[in-house]
Amino acid sequence: MINKQRISRRPKNEVPDLELSFEFFPPKSDKAEERFWQALKKLAPLEPDFVSVTYGAGGSTRERTLNMVQKITTQTGIKAAAHLTCVDASRHEVDEVVRGYQRAGINRIVALRGDPSTGIGEAFVAHQDGYNNAAELVAGIKEIGDFDISVAAYPEKHPESTDWNADIDNLKRKIDAGANRAITQMFFDNDHYWRFMERVEKAQINVPIVPGIQPIHNFTQISNFAKRCGASIPAWLLERFEGLEDDPETHALVAAAVAAEQVIELEDNGVTQFHFYTMNRSSLILALARFLGRKSR
Secondary structure: OOOOOOOOOOOOOOOOOOOEEEEEEOOOOOHHHHHHHHHEEEEEEEEHOEEEEEOOOOOOHHHHHHHHHHHHHHHHHHOEEHHHHHOHHHHHHHHHHHHHHOOOOOOEEOOOOOOOOOOOOOOOOOOOOOOHHHHHHHHHHHHOOEEEEEEOOOOOOOOOOOHHHHHHHHHHHHHHOOEEEEEOOOOOHHHHHHHHHHHHHHHOOOOOOEEEEEOOOOHHHHHHHHHHOOOOOOOOHHHHHHHOOOHHHHHHHHHHHHHHOOOOOOOOOOOOOEEEEOOOOHHHHHHHHHOOOOOOO
């Protein structure tokens, strides 16, 4: 039996104190940047706990990430977190990025080992003078300053983990190194999250494990990415989107319903923190916030 923590359903007239956060990626063109700011402007009234900006493979978007996080902080007042990986970089290079964030007044970092520069599914090879894993990266960041650090967690196990014990041990090392919370990889079956939480509790990991929610703006795109990163697509989900490739209106309605079912079930069973992967879009996120009882303020 899955132990859904603190599991009495909340009364329907009770609005929970929710913490929402949103992930964006750095835009690559002026037009994309315009869409970025439009999406952020629409989501800002939801008063997110923070928004994060991703960091390209091998630090390929390093300057854009820093630029966007600085702009978010200074122009909107929203707390912003910069992603950071240790792929193809020495400790000195990574530490200089961290110090750059520090000088810019950025004190939140999403610390990730990162996917191999050769592609998802390939073996990760650390730089000869670099951090070997995310736990070492977290420890290195903490040596530089008292940053608020988020790390990754995997409800269906990281594809490179040999077994669940290894996967949970890796998460525990990241937390013990100083991480404040873990944000999960996307998942579409909540049972994966509940089973993962049982393992987390058994390992006495006592930081928030925030579910990462991926609204399905494009089913083909999201399902292909899910396969590469080890997130399963349930058969029922495949059936719901079957035949909707050329019907964007119905696709959007189904996507909203699917995501609403997921977040409401999580919320009803005690989850009060959600991290949304926005794909730099706002419409589905705004709808989901409404389903969760959060309106623009």
